[in-house]
Amino acid sequence: MDFEHSPRAKEYIEKVRAFMETHVEEGEKEYFRQLAESSAKGERWCVPPVIEELKARAREAGLWNMFMPNPDFGPGLSNADYAPIAELTGRSHIGPEVFNCAAPDTGNMEVLEKYGSPEQQEKWLKPLLAGEIRSAFLMTEPDVASSDATNIETEISPDGDHYIINGRKWWSSGAGDPRCSIYIVMGKTDKSAERHLQQSQILVPADTPGVSVKRHLPVFGYDDAPHGHMEVELKDVRVPKENIILGEGRGFEIAQGRLGPGRIHHCMRTIGAAERALELMVKRLGTREAFGKRIIQHSIWEQRIAEARVDIEMTRLLCLKAAWMMDTVGNKVARGEIAMIKVAAPRMALKVIDDAIQAFGGAGVSDDFPLANMYAMQRTLRLADGPDEVHCRSIARLEMKKYMNH
Amino acid sequence: MDFEHSPRAKEYIEKVRAFMETHVEEGEKEYFRQLAESSAKGERWCVPPVIEELKARAREAGLWNMFMPNPDFGPGLSNADYAPIAELTGRSHIGPEVFNCAAPDTGNMEVLEKYGSPEQQEKWLKPLLAGEIRSAFLMTEPDVASSDATNIETEISPDGDHYIINGRKWWSSGAGDPRCSIYIVMGKTDKSAERHLQQSQILVPADTPGVSVKRHLPVFGYDDAPHGHMEVELKDVRVPKENIILGEGRGFEIAQGRLGPGRIHHCMRTIGAAERALELMVKRLGTREAFGKRIIQHSIWEQRIAEARVDIEMTRLLCLKAAWMMDTVGNKVARGEIAMIKVAAPRMALKVIDDAIQAFGGAGVSDDFPLANMYAMQRTLRLADGPDEVHCRSIARLEMKKYMNH
Amino acid sequence: MDFEHSPRAKEYIEKVRAFMETHVEEGEKEYFRQLAESSAKGERWCVPPVIEELKARAREAGLWNMFMPNPDFGPGLSNADYAPIAELTGRSHIGPEVFNCAAPDTGNMEVLEKYGSPEQQEKWLKPLLAGEIRSAFLMTEPDVASSDATNIETEISPDGDHYIINGRKWWSSGAGDPRCSIYIVMGKTDKSAERHLQQSQILVPADTPGVSVKRHLPVFGYDDAPHGHMEVELKDVRVPKENIILGEGRGFEIAQGRLGPGRIHHCMRTIGAAERALELMVKRLGTREAFGKRIIQHSIWEQRIAEARVDIEMTRLLCLKAAWMMDTVGNKVARGEIAMIKVAAPRMALKVIDDAIQAFGGAGVSDDFPLANMYAMQRTLRLADGPDEVHCRSIARLEMKKYMNH
């Protein structure tokens, strides 16, 4: 039992912290300034130039692809070592992208690294790792309860040496970004197969004929431009057979492999967001007065701050443990812990951020502080990658297995 | 003890319900369509024409100024009779305005009706009652904890037969609307007076030199255009002495009188929003399937629906009781009940709406359904007109008085 | 809409309040003193004499059988008029019995009044109304999930002009009392009938051969003597056919009729318990100091007191509304409201009492104050007469019916 970070983790923590303070904090303000400027010119969906400058600087500093355990493509940190780093990046809206550690690219890169053919890796993994392009993952559909993944309706039909894809996806995050060049699409290649063998994952370049990004979906009132959460129509979209990943009917298997790291990366960043919210709350309450004393001295706030601190600490530890288990016993054995942190992290963060909003009064719901935006983004994480209810179901079933013979 | 609505209330409930179904439901869609159109043309802060059409129709139908107990200016409904009607209007984003029952105009009209001089009434109350202009209430300030109203810093200094006003206000809701013509401004006329006699309320026409609307404040990403929640600078703003309401040092007294009805009207509408969220949730869960049955049949949802129903019913009853007390024993005696419903209603609605969002999955946080917007708006009501903590303080003190001799 | 109690209710409220203050408060202390004395002599399950003195006095004062709407047997108060009176009695552990308004006798008397034959009424209802005997209701069984009432296994088999009853019941409240003379037993007369026609209710005198009270079940550590919650074995218990109530297969029907008033009476008393807990909490916090001021002035307690007040008020209103509906539209139409208050009241009370315990520190969990005992008793009400989950299921289904066509 040792709660100390490894020397390697500590080294990266210090470097990332310094980089965040020196470059990202200011860069974030510039980012929103540039975004507002281009918005004012009617160009909402374009990339603020500062982000590419920051990326170049981070890459140069060796703070690049830190999410990727494979040492061929980055520092090769373990999940446990990456956790505190991802947390730091999660304090800033642009943090993850600066270090090429942003969703959904990280998940897509992992899929390609793990399951992609050499040709697929050359063509798509390489530029993703270089931060030259971005990507999206097209799974959820508007017309069915996607919480039950077997409901998915998109069809991937063989047609000679091609597949023809038809379907409608939404919450395709990142598909609003002009740099987004490649989609991984989940759909059914064989509706008559056993339930978990019906689906496949296939690579679809964003510019393939038949692909149309129909609209963006706001999250609360945020469009999250230029990233965006898009609704995408796939109409008779034709891609070569070699675009299939791993083979027909392997979609579920890949999804399982993909979702472990993807989910826990979200959770790491979520903890960073909560930590930042707590810091903002304490500072605010410590500098304003009401009814004759600093607000932080009112015991209702002592209670809320204490609960926030307790809940953040506990969630962080669970996240670290899940990451450590992924490193030591693998994602499959760690699936209970991954499901647990998936449920726990946004639940915790939403409570902390909501209290912080209350502490800020009107300023809390505005965009003068990042709290309302954080809240909106965290709220989606009780739905994305499987709603709480589905993860709770899995956790309960593991529990049942311990004690029952069925 | 009689829980039945009066015949008069029932008559208006039926009329308003019918009007909502026939005109407002469709009108709301048209409203957002028109707003999107003008937005697309770069004109975000202009009023969708459909709203004036609906207002004309409502006025014609006698469904106008129903909030106003004074029968000279509307049907003269009691608060208890108005409660279920306000609830119905609260189901729609535009409902309250259609019937000229929208905040902050209602509160401002009540102030003018109750405390305004005949000249003030002629000049400002009359066009407000006619729905020809709109208004704003400028109280909260960015630089101090406005939860403690004695912190307010805006200065109203006598200068001959004028006052000169200097200060900065924010969360001036409605000040974004091009029709917003008059502000009621709270500020200090005498900083040396006893704490509750320092402040005054004064009428400031929106076009007075020195008034600048600096920017809008988004609420969870929503700009709430064209209404808007604005930051307003008052720089050497000069208004005639007769613009003061009731007299110098009476600001607190007016605020107390204003806030009772204002707060409870919000609560009535909040209950309508929660009721709509529950309806949407039940319908959605009843039509989608996951894991082999309709989602509504999963017992976790039975539990949440039941809790929503219980909590809505209880909150509605408290709201009705508070309204009935205002009618029968007056706002002052009812202040405990008003504070209670002020705390209870948004707390309840946020829980119901949040569960509804979860029921809708991704659709819940988007704008395809009104839930995310409702959530954002309701969240502000734990802050507006005094944060929860301040109302809880008042409730606790009343409780203490019952049992203690100090 | 009128929230004022009827003149008749007010009259009884004043009388009962005065009686409680003058006789019951002191009587309760005497009751526990006498109970402790007989306990010390090894006689735990005997009735403290003071209770019969108080009963005589209450009967003389006309404060008797107030629960019973039928004016032949008491003042004939409506449910809505009885609610505030039951609430007052619920402030004291012995209150309900003093006025012959205690469970489970009230429910049993209602069954006999409504469904009993003249002979059954003469033999059992009369002495119950006179407070000469007490009774128990034997429904729940240890070996099955009784939340699903169709699981019940006790058999009532015809044998000539008798029935023979075999089964095991528990949580037979009141069966510990030496005055408890008659049981109403629920069991199956026909296992092959349609699910809701299998069961019957039958009268079994406590001294019938084959009846054995096996043991008492503590609630947390309270034995609730001499009342008691007993496990009762029924082994070849033989009763004449005329003991069946209403007829074979009518058990469910009777249960439905019985449970409405029974449940809401519990809720009324629960609100009284919560109100007393709040009063105790406020008084305690107002008289002790920590960290330089009275504890009640710490804002965490302002918050908790305010929430307690809000939650009590709302629950009381829901209870009154449910009672009023029972009076005006009947138990069947009011079943949704009855289910709601059944879920809401103990949930609320447990929260208030738990906060009060925290306010009292160690004294709160002891028997120096009634809080821990109240908590234990209220906790059973989330289980008794159907667990929360089953009531939530019913509420959700009513909700679904509103919007769905099935």
Next chain:
Amino acid sequence: MDFEHSPRAKEYIEKVRAFMETHVEEGEKEYFRQLAESSAKGERWCVPPVIEELKARAREAGLWNMFMPNPDFGPGLSNADYAPIAELTGRSHIGPEVFNCAAPDTGNMEVLEKYGSPEQQEKWLKPLLAGEIRSAFLMTEPDVASSDATNIETEISPDGDHYIINGRKWWSSGAGDPRCSIYIVMGKTDKSAERHLQQSQILVPADTPGVSVKRHLPVFGYDDAPHGHMEVELKDVRVPKENIILGEGRGFEIAQGRLGPGRIHHCMRTIGAAERALELMVKRLGTREAFGKRIIQHSIWEQRIAEARVDIEMTRLLCLKAAWMMDTVGNKVARGEIAMIKVAAPRMALKVIDDAIQAFGGAGVSDDFPLANMYAMQRTLRLADGPDEVHCRSIARLEMKKYMNH
């Protein structure tokens, strides 16, 4: 970062687990049987013989004084290594005592080991370590808010070469046990000194004249015999000066040193209780049916089981981290983490146990299962060793220090 227990911890975990299964599970039943027997004979406050047999066996097996880091007196486990062991013992009501690891002896032994003079150690520590006697800690007082420890009123006045002690203490846990021979008493030696130097701790043999155990305090109806939570009067109690621990005015210092390990040991056991409650809940729900399927398959229970699992895991990790910090950086630096786990552990356990009670229905509140008793005992831990509010205050102040310069 390493979440694996040390080989030494694993060895003890296996041994303790085996001992619990082989000896303690059955022994616990025997314990309650013997206790009931002597109760039936009117001898409630005597020690069931089985406990001494189990103690002898545990000592023989080397599973003795495992709480004590000093290797002279036991295996010398670190706090982090002891945590999982204490958790296992916490699954059983008698577990901790069997291994001589029960409160309050552990805390008292630590005080004597750390601060006692050689004579004090010889006389009291030795027999405590040998499990020959038991002890109590007399701090809390009935007449003041002991949450603020400066309120304590007991006087320790010098009188020649003796002290004379006067005061009234309660919640003196363990003072009901006939084996309880020694008290550590907290009181004021100098009321004029600086607030944190007024108090001292002094050894008072239980049989000193002037000491009277007045009564036991039940916890939710449980007397917790023969241990007991007692009210103790100290009237002109005379002890020699050498009985003072560490010296006059050092009482606070000792309390700080004592409370760290004492609190975390409670938390470790609390986690074991919660884990057992979850196991009981899952097994029960998996074997009973309602509405056509096993209750565990109803999604409301999936949700609750999942939340219990998540919350137990997180709390356990926080407990381990706090223990590890005590081992590595000391109790003083770890005080934030100790306060956090002190707040988090009972809060979590109460929720899990309450859900388990609901799962068991009536059986849950009875003594057929240990849940109600567990609930009662855990509820005291939100009060004992400082109420939640005081610990939250400390946590909030640490947080504030991070960000503020005052």
